[in-house]
Amino acid sequence: MGLADIALLRWPEEASRREALAADRVPRLLLLDDGISPPSAVDCLEDWVRVGAREEELRARVAGIERRAAAHHQNLPDIDDDGVLRFGARWVSLPPVEARLARALVERFGAVVSRDALSAAGWPAGTSGRNALDVHILRLRRRLSTAGLVIRTVRSRGYLLEQARPPSLLAHA
Amino acid sequence: MGLADIALLRWPEEASRREALAADRVPRLLLLDDGISPPSAVDCLEDWVRVGAREEELRARVAGIERRAAAHHQNLPDIDDDGVLRFGARWVSLPPVEARLARALVERFGAVVSRDALSAAGWPAGTSGRNALDVHILRLRRRLSTAGLVIRTVRSRGYLLEQARPPSLLAHA
DNA sequence: CGAGATGTTTCCTCCCGGTGATAAATCCGG
DNA sequence: CCGGATTTATCACCGGGAGGAAACATCTCG
Numbered sequence: 001m002g003l004a005d006i007a008l009l010r011w012p013e014e015a016s017r018r019e020a021l022a023a024d025r026v027p028r029l030l031l032l033d034d035g036i037s038p039p040s041a042v043d044c045l046e047d048w049v050r051v052g053a054r055e056e057e058l059r060a061r062v063a064g065i066e067r068r069a070a071a072h073h074q075n076l077p078d079i080d081d082d083g084v085l086r087f088g089a090r091w092v093s094l095p096p097v098e099a100r101l102a103r104a105l106v107e108r109f110g111a112v113v114s115r116d117a118l119s120a121a122g123w124p125a126g127t128s129g130r131n132a133l134d135v136h137i138l139r140l141r142r143r144l145s146t147a148g149l150v151i152r153t154v155r156s157r158g159y160l161l162e163q164a165r166p167p168s169l170l171a172h173a
Numbered sequence: 174m175g176l177a178d179i180a181l182l183r184w185p186e187e188a189s190r191r192e193a194l195a196a197d198r199v200p201r202l203l204l205l206d207d208g209i210s211p212p213s214a215v216d217c218l219e220d221w222v223r224v225g226a227r228e229e230e231l232r233a234r235v236a237g238i239e240r241r242a243a244a245h246h247q248n249l250p251d252i253d254d255d256g257v258l259r260f261g262a263r264w265v266s267l268p269p270v271e272a273r274l275a276r277a278l279v280e281r282f283g284a285v286v287s288r289d290a291l292s293a294a295g296w297p298a299g300t301s302g303r304n305a306l307d308v309h310i311l312r313l314r315r316r317l318s319t320a321g322l323v324i325r326t327v328r329s330r331g332y333l334l335e336q337a338r339p340p341s342l343l344a345h346a
Numbered sequence: 347c348g349a350g351a352t353g354t355t356t357c358c359t360c361c362c363g364g365t366g367a368t369a370a371a372t373c374c375g376g
Numbered sequence: 377c378c379g380g381a382t383t384t385a386t387c388a389c390c391g392g393g394a395g396g397a398a399a400c401a402t403c404t405c406g
Contacts, residue, residue, distance in 0.1 A: 038233050042240055044217035050230075057223075060211050068217060095351055112255035112266075129354055134395065136352085154266040155361065156394065157255045268362055302365060307384060309363085328372065329383070 005069070006062055011048065012036060022046070024107075027069040029061055044068050077106050077149060077161075087163075090147045097122050098140045105151065105161035114158040178242070179235055184221065185209060195219065200242040202234055217241050250279050250322060250334070260320045270295050271313045278324065278334035287331040 007021050007028040021028050022043065030048035032038060038048045045068060047061050077087040083099035085092050085106075094102055104121035105113055119133055137159060141151050150164045180194050184203040194201045195216065203221035205211060211221045218241060220234050243249055250260040256272035258265050258279075267275055277286055277294035292306055310332060314324050321337045 037229075038237065040236075040240065042237055044241060056210070063213075064211065067213065071216075097352070111253070112257060114255075128352090131355080131395095132353060135354085135397080138396065139351095152266075153395070154255060154257060155268065157266070160257070160266075270363070301363095304366075305364060308365090308386085311385065311387095312362090326384070 006065055010051075011039060015039075018046075027065045029058075029065060075163075076109055077102075077147075079103050079106060085144070085147060087147045087149055092143050092147045094140070094143060097136055098143065100124075101136060101140055102144070102161075105159065108161075110160065110162055112154050112158045112160050118159065179238055183224075184212065188212075191219075200238045202231075202238060248336075249282060250275075250320075252276050252279055258317070258320060260322055263320045265316050265320045267313070267316060270309055271316065273297070274309060274313055275317070275334075278332065281334075283333065283335055285327050285331045285333045291332065 005027065007017075007026050009017055009021070009028060009030060011018065011030040011032050013033075018028065018030065018039070022045075025043075025045060027045040030038065030046065031051050032048050033051060045065060047065050049058055049061050075088070077085055079085045079094075079099060079102055083094045083096065085094055085099075085102055101118055101122045104118055115133060118137075119128070122128075122133065122136060137151060144151060144161075145164070148164045150162055152160045152162060154160055178200065180190075180199050180201040182190055182194070182201060182203060184191065184205050186206075191201065191203065191212070195218075200218040203211065203219065204224050205221050206224060218238060220238050222231055222234050250258055252258045252267075252272060252275055256267045256269065258267055258272075258275055274291055274295045277291055288306060291310075292301065295301070295306065295309060310324060317324065317334075318337065323335055323337045325333045325335060327333055
């Protein structure tokens with residue numbers, strides 16, 4: 001715990017690093033140069049302080065980010081090294097290949113993961129047949145459905161993992 | 174879109190008011206008395222500054238809250254590079270051509286985009302049939318409707334993207 | 347041996363983008 | 377107010393391609 005989980009970086013010098021961190025959903029604290037205004041596109045896992053800020057302010061900002069990160073994190077699926085995926089109260093055990101695929105999808109939970117990325121994740125050693133990925137996605141789908149998760153297809157782009165929608169949300173369009 | 178939408182309050186004096194605002198999901202900025210540490214239970218719609226803070230800092234904090242509030246209230250659509258358009262809690266995946274059209278419309282959200290501009294955006298490489306744009310607008314309309322967005326026609330001028338239900342703030346007070 | 351994991355082949359469905367045809371909607375001159 | 381001209385909306389259809397799924401063949405490990 002502590003500052004370890006949060007990335008500290010200078011703004012605007014490390015703008016590109018910030019983008020990378022944001023894409024990976026890593027909580028981060030920007031150290032703002034004097035006279036510079038904070039960046040505009042922010043998510044809840046980002047905050048900023050002036051470089052000259054006092055120690056306490058910095059700690060307080062970090063603590064705030066950590067709390068929000070924790071709040072965000074608790075409804076994310078999680079896979080351990082034994083291929084057991086937990087989501088809320090439910091869990092499924094996944095065979096090796098599917099566990100690797102699931103890991104790649106969980107890392108970008110809610111965002112699109114390309115087929116190439118999934119192939120690389122599922123078969124790190126080498127190539128597999130053209131359809132292997134499709135079939136494993138199908139099998140993974142069936143397993144994950146029992147855990148309240150859904151894999152959506154984004155045609156010609158990849159797949160996206162999200163929480164299965166309770167029918168109540170669709171009811172009143 | 175000034176300070177009007179955000180509640181300013183003192184901490185810890187107005188602790189109870191803060192609770193009420195949080196319960197109503199009203200974005201708020203706490204003005205922290207000196208030597209006091211910020212409260213612990215925060216959501217993404219809350220931020221804080223020291224009472225002695227400079228004008229600019231205050232403005233920047235407010236702007237940050239507003240952006241997060243907008244993102245949470247889903248007031249601005251957003252398209253990522255994978256053709257996924259997000260609007261509030263909902264999202265649609267768009268095929269390439271429609272994604273490009275949608276990008277052009279989102280860039281000028283709420284304003285008219287000419288047909289020429291849309292043609293250029295949708296088919297950057299070259300020509301398309303005269304009817305192609307109409308048909309793709311139709312298809313885009315159907316998709317976006319599931320995300321709570323509407324494309325309005327401005328005859329002989331172009332199209333305009335806006336939120337489906339103009340939320341009548343007075344309607345259900 | 348038997349069950350589950352993994353790959354492959356194959357077939358089939360649906361989606362995407364484009365076109366033409368046709369119905370509406372709107373504008374304009376008389 | 378009418379009828380034609382222009383602009384939009386919607387539909388049906390096609391060709392190509394991507395994804396879904398069943399069936400089958402190995403393979404591994406207890």
